[in-house]
Amino acid sequence: THFGFKNVPESMKENLVGQVFENVATKYDVMNDAMSLGVHRLWKDHFIRTMSPGPGTKLLDVAGGTGDIAMGFLNYCKEIHGDTSAQATLLDINPKMLEVGKNRFAKTPYNHTSQVTFEIGNAENLSSIPSNTFDVYTIAFGIRNCTHIDRVLREAYRTLKPGGRFMCLEFGKVQNPLISSIYNLYSFQIIPVIGQIIAADKDSYQYLVESIRRFPSQDQFAEMIKDAGFTIVGDGWEDLTFGIVALHSGFKL
Template sequence: MVFQVRPKIRIFKLIYNPCIRNFASTTYRLHRNENLYENKYDTQEPKTHFGFKSVPENVKQTLVGQVFSNVASKYDLMNDIMSFGIHRCWKDHFIRTMAPGPGTKLLDVAGGTGDIAMGFFNYCKEIHNDITAKATLLDINPKMLEVGKERFSMTSYEKTSQIAFELGNAENLESIPSNSYDIYTIAFGIRNCTHIDQVLHEAYRVLKPGGRFMCLEFGKVQNPVVSLMYNLYSFQIIPVMGQLVAADINSYQYLVESIQQFPSQDKFAKMIENAGFTIVNNGWEDLSFGIAAIHSGFKL
């Protein structure tokens, strides 16, 4: 019996120990790169994080823009590969939790390639047989917006003028009137914004009284075993996938770092509440052990 157990332990160590060493090595390199960024942007400007790096606030938007310009053409493909398609289940549940009624007016911020807006229209058509619902897909990145436009150009939604596209900044929706939308959504986009509090206040402003704010974003995993495996996968595998599929390891390194930097579910729920929204229960629903979460608040 002893001789049967020891080989198993040895095999486990051969697999587990290199993973830990690689994770530690990656963490060291990331902190070293962070110091290099701090030296590069050694100014008196207020600082914020760009992944694990510290950069001036007025630089982050440009850096994030470069990331999404680089990944726009492979964005949907990489999401499918990285999540094994699970992101589609999250988004489908997000839409069903939203449960929009006939004639709903949606503002989808950081709408990117259009997954949420498309799911919104499909739900209204399938559940209510409704073609009066309207959506504005807003994104700060022109290349991401172009991918969304191309996708909708192959559907009837564009022909019926149900969808509109707008280039804009979530932190300052200057072109959007106050009290003008029923639902505001932002999916996997708010963590890339420099001032999350400003995004939330703008969301509150543009919603009608009784309107709903909904955010789908990555969260913090509480289960220690799942958390360890998830972190190893995020830092050791996803950047390599980014290099192999999109020829861009740096952008996907930033994306996994940005997930780590985003507030925990309870802290983000408090930020939503501080922006004026009324939250129900704890304000969020964990998905897949908390890898992602749906946050919701009402303008009452």
């Protein structure tokens, strides 16, 4: 199977993305650690600290996958505020990824409480979610897998309450030429090999690398966030690790 998507019609992209995550679901967490050398945990911790949710916050975590963001959010609320009224809805298009997430939550005190709910859904059309519902909308390493980024942003805007915050963690573009060439070498030569060794699935990881390359630059993405109606503060993003990853944010005012 070829996951480069270069000549793939748009209508097929969703199925192919589905297949990629179907293939990697059970190995997903191990692979994240292996490929990022554990650094994805620091990016996600920073993301939650930037959010700094107050007591009772209602979070919609889209493309939530195995639940790192939802879990980090609930843990933060508990540890910082002693709050057990915060709520996370973990939504993902892929039942297998969601299943891995559910199994993880099953081992925590959040299981069978109203603090966490799971939903299968498409970020581009959150038809099951009423408008003006959530305080925070997050999408971490998920938006680049979607076909229509503008539709995802529109749905984020719709489902947030007025005053609510959109937050996105996604791969960005590295500006520094030296770091950029090392990073390219690592992602094109080494990541697919790690994918082959750990998940026996080089193609899926080849796709992930391609999808990172095709995603808009930080400033282009910030413009798209503004176009969806969000108000951004400053540039609207923060580069993490030389811009390998960027944290974008916008408010529905």
